[in-house]
Every structure is written in C-alpha cells, then in structure tokens.
Amino acid sequence: MKQHSLFDIISPVMIGPSSSHMAGAIRLGLMAGKIYSSTIKKVTFKLYNSFAETGKGHGTDKGLMAGLIGLSADDIRVRTVFDLEEVKKIDYKYEFSHNLDRHPNAVDFIINDETVISGNSTGGGNIEITKINEFETSISGEYPTIIVFYKDKPGMISRVTELILEKHINVATLNCTRNAKGETASMCICLDSPAENGVAEKISALEDVYFVRNIDKMDS
Amino acid sequence: MIKSLNTFETLLSYSEENNLPIYKIMEEVESRAFDITVEEIRKKVKHNVDEMKNSIKNGLACREKSQSGLSGGDCAKLREKFKTTPALFGSLYEKISTYSLAVIEENARMGKIVACPTAGSCGIVSSVLVALSEELNLTEEDEINMLITAGAIGHIVSIKLAPAGAVGGCQAECGLASAMAAAACTCARKGTTKQIIHSATLALKNILGLTCDPVLGLVEVPCVKRNVFLATYSITASELAMAGIESKIAPDDVVDALVQTGQLMSPLLKETSQGGLAFTKSADNFKETIKF
Numbered sequence: 156m157k158q159h160s161l162f163d164i165i166s167p168v169m170i171g172p173s174s175s176h177m178a179g180a181i182r183l184g185l186m187a188g189k190i191y192s193s194t195i196k197k198v199t200f201k202l203y204n205s206f207a208e209t210g211k212g213h214g215t216d217k218g219l220m221a222g223l224i225g226l227s228a229d230d231i232r233v234r235t236v237f238d239l240e241e242v243k244k245i246d247y248k249y250e251f252s253h254n255l256d257r258h259p260n261a262v263d264f265i266i267n268d269e270t271v272i273s274g275n276s277t278g279g280g281n282i283e284i285t286k287i288n289e290f291e292t293s294i295s296g297e298y299p300t301i302i303v304f305y306k307d308k309p310g311m312i313s314r315v316t317e318l319i320l321e322k323h324i325n326v327a328t329l330n331c332t333r334n335a336k337g338e339t340a341s342m343c344i345c346l347d348s349p350a351e352n353g354v355a356e357k358i359s360a361l362e363d364v365y366f367v368r369n370i371d372k373m374d375s
Numbered sequence: 376m377i378k379s380l381n382t383f384e385t386l387l388s389y390s391e392e393n394n395l396p397i398y399k400i401m402e403e404v405e406s407r408a409f410d411i412t413v414e415e416i417r418k419k420v421k422h423n424v425d426e427m428k429n430s431i432k433n434g435l436a437c438r439e440k441s442q443s444g445l446s447g448g449d450c451a452k453l454r455e456k457f458k459t460t461p462a463l464f465g466s467l468y469e470k471i472s473t474y475s476l477a478v479i480e481e482n483a484r485m486g487k488i489v490a491c492p493t494a495g496s497c498g499i500v501s502s503v504l505v506a507l508s509e510e511l512n513l514t515e516e517d518e519i520n521m522l523i524t525a526g527a528i529g530h531i532v533s534i535k536l537a538p539a540g541a542v543g544g545c546q547a548e549c550g551l552a553s554a555m556a557a558a559a560c561t562c563a564r565k566g567t568t569k570q571i572i573h574s575a576t577l578a579l580k581n582i583l584g585l586t587c588d589p590v591l592g593l594v595e596v597p598c599v600k601r602n603v604f605l606a607t608y609s610i611t612a613s614e615l616a617m618a619g620i621e622s623k624i625a626p627d628d629v630v631d632a633l634v635q636t637g638q639l640m641s642p643l644l645k646e647t648s649q650g651g652l653a654f655t656k657s658a659d660n661f662k663e664t665i666k667f
Contacts, residue, residue: 158408158409159530160405160408160409160530161401161404161420161526161527162405162419163492163530163533164492164526164529164530165420165489165492165500165522165523165525165526166423166489167489168426168487168490169487169488169494170486170487171484171485171494171497172482172484172485172495172595173495174490174493174495175539178494205592205647209591209592209593211667212591212593212667213593214442214485217485229426229487231486233485259541278539278541278542279493279537279538279539280490
C-alpha cells in the first residue's frame with residue numbers, strides 16, 4: 156500500500172502548468188533516462204490519449220525531453236529545452252495516437268531503435284514505469300529500486316536478495332513476473348535505503364542475469 | 376504516539392488529549408512514516424514557502440500571455456485597478472487576489488510554482504499564506520506551521536480522494552486547496568484545532584460538485600480565475616470558524632460526501648474537456664484559432 160506523505164500534498168515545486176502533463180512528464184523522462192543509462196542519439200516519443208491530445212498545449216513534449224536529458228521538474232530550462240546544445244545533438248520525434256487499452260497519460264520512449272520504455276503519469280506528478288521492452292514492471296521512483304532481468308529458474312530470487320541482505324538493506328516490496336516458465340523473468344525490488352555501489356555489480360555478475368539497474372529515489 | 380492520520384476525528388481527539396497543535400501531529404506522523412527528522416521536514420517545508428514567495432514575485436513582475444494566449448496579463452490589470460480604486464474588502468483582499476492571479480498565471484506560462492495540492496490550484500494556498508504573513512507580520516516559523524497545517528488537511532482528504540480533477544473534479548483540486556488555505560488562515564490566527572478543522576470543512580462543504588471542464592484541456596479557462604475566487608473564499612470559511620460556527624455535517628462525513636460526489640460526477644466533467652465550459656461555442660471557437 157502506498158504511504159501518503161505530507162509532501163505529496165504541498166509539493167512538488169515544479170515548472171507549470173500541470174502536475175500530470177508537466178511534472179509527471181519530466182519524471183517519466185528522468186526515469187527512462189536512468190533506466191537506459193547510456194548515450195541517447197535517437198528517440199521517438201509516442202504519446203497516447205490525453206498526453207497526445209493536450210500534451211503540446213501543456214508542454215508535455217518539452218517535459219519528456221527535459222527529463223530524458225536529466226533536468227528536474229523544477230528546472231526553468233525546461234521551457235527552452237529544444238534550444239539546449241545536448242538536445243540539438245539528439246535525433247528526436249514525437250508521435251501522437253489513441254489507444255484505449257493504455258492509460259490516459261501514457262508514453263513510450265523508443266531509444267536508439269533498441270529499447271522501449273513505457274510509463275504513465277498517474278496524477279499529481281506521480282509516475283509509473285510499466286514496461287521495459289517486453290517486461291512488465293512497476294517503478295514509481297518513490298523508493299530506491301533495483302530492476303533485474305534474469306532467466307527464470309529455481310533460486311534466482313534468493314541469490315539476488317542474499318546480496319541485498321549482505322548490505323543490511325531492508326526490502327520494502329518485491330515484485331517478480333516472467334514471460335513463461337524457464338524464459339526471461341523480471342524482478343523489481345524497492346528498498347528502504349539506497350543500495351551502495353557494488354550491489355548492482357554483484358547482481359550483474361550472477362549467472363543467468365541479463366540486465367540490472369540500480370535507480371535512486373526521485374526527489375519530491 | 377500516533378501512527379497514521381486518516382480522519383479528522385482522530386486528528387481532533389489526539390490534538391485535544393495531548394494538547395498538540397495540528398502541525399506538530401503532522402510532523403510526528405511524517406517523521407515516523409518516512410524516517411525523517413522534524414528538522415528536515417521543516418527545512419523542506421520552508422523551501423516550499425520560499426518557492427511560493429518566488430512564484431508570487433515572478434508572477435507580479437510579468438504580464439506576458441501563456442503559449443495559448445488564453446491567460447496572462449489579468450494580474451497586472453487587477454493591480455492597476457487597485458491603485459486607483461482600492462478593494463472594498465481592503466488590503467488583505469487586494470493581496471490575496473493579486474497574488475493568486477500572479478501564481479496561477481505564472482503556472483500557465485510554464486513558470487516555476489509549488490503544486491499545492493496540484494499545479495492547477497497552485498495560486499490558492501500560496502497567496503493566502505504569503506498575504507496573511509505580510510498583513511499579520513508573521514514569522515518564518517508561523518509560515519511553516521501554516522503550510523504543514525494546510526498539508527495535514529490535504530493529507531487526510533487525499534487518503535480517501537486523490538487530488539486530481541480526473542478523479543474528483545475541481546472540488547478535489549481548487550476545492551481542496553481552498554479548504555487547506557482556510558486551515559492555514561485559521562492556524563495563522565491562532566484558532567483551535569477544532570476551528571481549523573471546521574474552517575476547512577466549511578470550505579469543502581460549499582464547493583461540493585465543482586466540476587473540472589477546462590477549455591482545450593489547458594490549465595487556464597476556468598482555472599486561472601477560479602484560483603482567485605477560491606483563494607478569497609477560503610477567508611470566509613476561516614471567519615465563520617473563528618466565530619465558533621461549525622459544520623452541521625461532521626468533517627469526516629463531508630469528506631465522504633466529497634468522495635461520493637466525485638464518483639457520481641459524469642466523466643464528461645472530470646478533466647476530459649467533453650462537457651461544461653469546454654463544450655461550448657466559445658470553446659469551439661478557441662479550438663479553431665489556437666494551434667500549437
């Protein structure tokens with residue numbers, strides 16, 4: 156269950172005009188950038204439903220790009236993000252469509268033609284990353300989070316959590332899904348305190364682990 | 376020891392039994408839930424108060440239009456009017472109305488604001504807090520207490536209803552903001568916990584049914600002017616409560632009514648821009664002329 160914070164109500168400090176269409180867009184971009192975590196040369200933003208309809212008027216296009224290059228929700232440079240040198244180097248485009256199976260404020264980031272990261276802006280600046288390539292996830296940025304993709308086989312969860320236990324870090328929530336038995340599976344681990352450097356590397360070194368990301372909590 | 380703050384009833388009884396003001400209880404709950412010291416909480420709140428002041432300053436200094444052209448410039452108009460013809464309600468009213476307009480216009484121009492509880496209602500708590508602080512010569516500590524008190528009200532309501540127009544209509548955004556502002560105002564005037572809760576309740580009770588029907592889906596029409604209306608309105612709720620006037624419907628019941636009203640509200644009136652003001656001839660005309 157989500158714990159309600161005082162700062163959910165009296166925050167965020169943000170660039171207007173809409174927490175879902177701007178702060179949420181920036182945070183989705185930030186999260187996608189952290190998950191991808193290497194140089195972005197090309198990106199296609201696919202905006203759905205309300206994001207597609209009213210996104211331009213709200214500057215959602217600017218917000219998504221700003222987040223992707225690492226600007227925070229209260230960075231005034233969001234307004235002129237397309238003039239920034241690092242953005243001029245990126246080959247980017249926006250697509251707008253409707254899909255009632257998707258959340259009203261949904262977006263796909265297609266990065267360097269190889270990685271697709273999907274997410275929703277769920278209101279009040281809160282977000283959820285719902286998919287990384289073909290894997291379902293649920294990353295909100297409220298906790299330090301470790302994401303692991305691995306081969307579905309006995310013992311994988313305990314091997315990964317053992318490495319977290321070694322650092323005396325408490326696991327707040329743990330969600331696992333898999334495509335099919337014995338196929339690739341994903342683990343999304345929310346922690347009560349950030350995993351120190353080295354934990355992600357140790358998990359990466361485990362046999363049959365394909366992908367690991369250690370993502371910080373987002374500032375409110 | 377209080378673990379969570381879910382109802383106004385819990386807040387009132389805990390406050391009266393332990394002789395603690397609302398802000399201290401909220402600090403205690405937040406501190407325990409998120410493993411953060413009270414000092415850190417107050418530092419973060421102060422940052423938000425400072426950003427509220429900045430947004431007022433920036434908004435007052437700018438008369439530019441928003442990207443759509445639907446808003447911007449009215450704050451300057453109102454200030455000029457007050458210079459020649461003062462407000463009937465006096466200087467506090469002048470400040471609250473111009474400050475709220477300054478902040479919400481700044482929001483529409485993609486300026487930096489504090490969403491409280493949302494961006495679309497950002498002018499309400501900001502303007503009431505800063506205007507009162509100036510008029511009553513309040514301290515920094517008072518300002519922090521006011522914002523935490525406002526946050527406590529929003530916190531309790533938001534457990535039952537997400538502060539989002541798409542979920543509960545504008546009653547859940549500007550409506551909730553006015554209840555929070557009323558509480559901040561009553562806190563600033565040293566009202567009792569009961570008076571603070573009832574000021575928020577009276578505000579909520581009188582905005583039940585407020586829909587979210589923004590023209591073109593933008594946070595401008597009717598949001599910009601609505602911030603001014605609901606900021607000034609919150610003072611009325613505080614005045615009544617300071618006189619000891621209470622809501623006949625219990626505070627938690629009013630929250631339940633708010634939730635129920637939000638559920639009964641047609642989806643066409645909940646941020647989809649398919650009904651109400653967004654579905655008028657005038658709105659259609661804007662659709663023709665405004666292109667992004």
